[in-house]
Every structure is written in C-alpha cells, then in structure tokens.
Amino acid sequence: MCPKVTSEYKTEIKERIIQSAIECFSKYGLDKTKMDDIAQRADLSKGTLYLYFKSKEDLFYVICENNLKVLKGQLSQIFATTKEDLVSNAEQFYENFHKIEKRENEKVFCEIIAESARNPKLQKVLYAQRIKTINVVKEYLDRQMENGFFRKDTDTEAIASGFVALYDGLIASEFLGISVNHSKKSWRKTVRAIIAGIG
Numbered sequence: 001m002c003p004k005v006t007s008e009y010k011t012e013i014k015e016r017i018i019q020s021a022i023e024c025f026s027k028y029g030l031d032k033t034k035m036d037d038i039a040q041r042a043d044l045s046k047g048t049l050y051l052y053f054k055s056k057e058d059l060f061y062v063i064c065e066n067n068l069k070v071l072k073g074q075l076s077q078i079f080a081t082t083k084e085d086l087v088s089n090a091e092q093f094y095e096n097f098h099k100i101e102k103r104e105n106e107k108v109f110c111e112i113i114a115e116s117a118r119n120p121k122l123q124k125v126l127y128a129q130r131i132k133t134i135n136v137v138k139e140y141l142d143r144q145m146e147n148g149f150f151r152k153d154t155d156t157e158a159i160a161s162g163f164v165a166l167y168d169g170l171i172a173s174e175f176l177g178i179s180v181n182h183s184k185k186s187w188r189k190t191v192r193a194i195i196a197g198i199g
Contacts (some may be wrong), residue, residue: 006123014052015040018066021059025108030115030122054109057121060112064129067105068136071097075140080141086149087195094187098180106171134160154198 020042080086116123137160170183
C-alpha cells in the first residue's frame with residue numbers, strides 16, 4: 001500500500017519547488033532555466049515536479065500571486081488616524097516591503113521584465129499581474145479617501161499606478177548601483193509630495 005500523502009506534505013513540496021524556482025530564475029534567468037534545474041535544486045524527480053507545475057510560466061504565475069498576498073497583508077496592517085500617520089506609514093512601507101520581498105525575488109522580476117519583451121506569453125502574465133497589483137493599491141487608497149484623507153476627486157487608479165511604477169523603478173535602480181538608502185529617501189520624499197498634493 002502506498003503511504004498517504006497529506007495536505008501538509010503537498011504544501012511543503014510546493015513551497016520547496018517555488019523557492020527552488022526563484023533561486024534558479026535568479027541564477028540563470030527564466031529563459032535559460034530548465035524544469036530539470038528546478039527539480040534538481042528541489043531534490044525531486046522531474047515527474048514529481050510536473051505533478052505540481054506544468055511549466056516555468058505556471059511557477060512564475062504562482063510566485064506573482066504569492067507576492068500579491070504579501071502586498072495585501074502589508075497594506076492591511078497600515079492603519080492611520082491622522083493624515084500624518086498615513087504619510088509616516090506610507091513612507092515606512094518601502095522599507096518594510098523591501099525586507100519581506102527577498103533580494104532574489106526582486107532580481108527575478110527585473111530579469112523577467114526584460115525577458116518579457118521577447119516572450120509574448122510571459123508579457124501577458126506580467127501585464128495581468130501588474131493590473132492586479134495596481135488594483136490592490138487602489139483599493140487601499142480608496143479606503144483612505146473614504147476616511148477623509150484625500151479629496152473626493154482623487155484619481156486613485158492613476159496614483160496607484162504611479163506608486164507601483166515608483167517602487168519597481170527604485171528596485172531596478174538598486175540593481176544598477178543606486179544605494180538602498182538613496183532609494184528609501186526617494187520613496188519617502190515622493191510619497192510625501194504625492195499625498196500632500198491629493199490631500
């Protein structure tokens with residue numbers, strides 16, 4: 001009789017595969033990474049790997065979804081009773097999310113954005129995830145507008161898109177040599193200016 005496979009075991013294997021994929025994508029890039037590489041790093045057979053994920057794109061999609069969950073969790077913890085609280089929390093967000101979003105993950109996304117220019121299927125996945133990310137931030141901004149922190153005519157979708165682009169741009173700049181401290185300062189100054197402008 002085959003041993004029973006528990007849900008906990010399946011979850012553990014899935015997480016191991018995801019982490020192995022991140023490490024492989026970071027080291028080789030999405031295009032050059034093979035499913036064999038991921039299976040080997042995860043210490044699993046290729047057959048087991050395919051039971052959980054059918055392709056590298058499937059893995060990348062799950063990585064994106066996990067990052068969205070982290071983003072939602074971070075935003076749900078940002079409470080504000082005053083406008084200054086809101087500004088302070090927003091300024092701190094970059095540093096907090098930066099700590100959670102491992103360097104490997106950030107490197108993977110920078111490389112995959114570049115590769116998406118040559119891969120229409122990957123481009124569609126990235127576009128869909130970008131829209132989801134913007135919507136998560138927009139929902140947070142909408143709640144703050146309802147709380148009276150922003151003007152009622154604020155275009156929260158445009159502001160959310162700007163915040164997401166700012167974050168991604170600063171992360172990319174760090175890989176080009178810009179210091180983390182400089183990125184944090186740029187985030188704080190820009191966020192404060194934006195919130196002041198729509199308040």
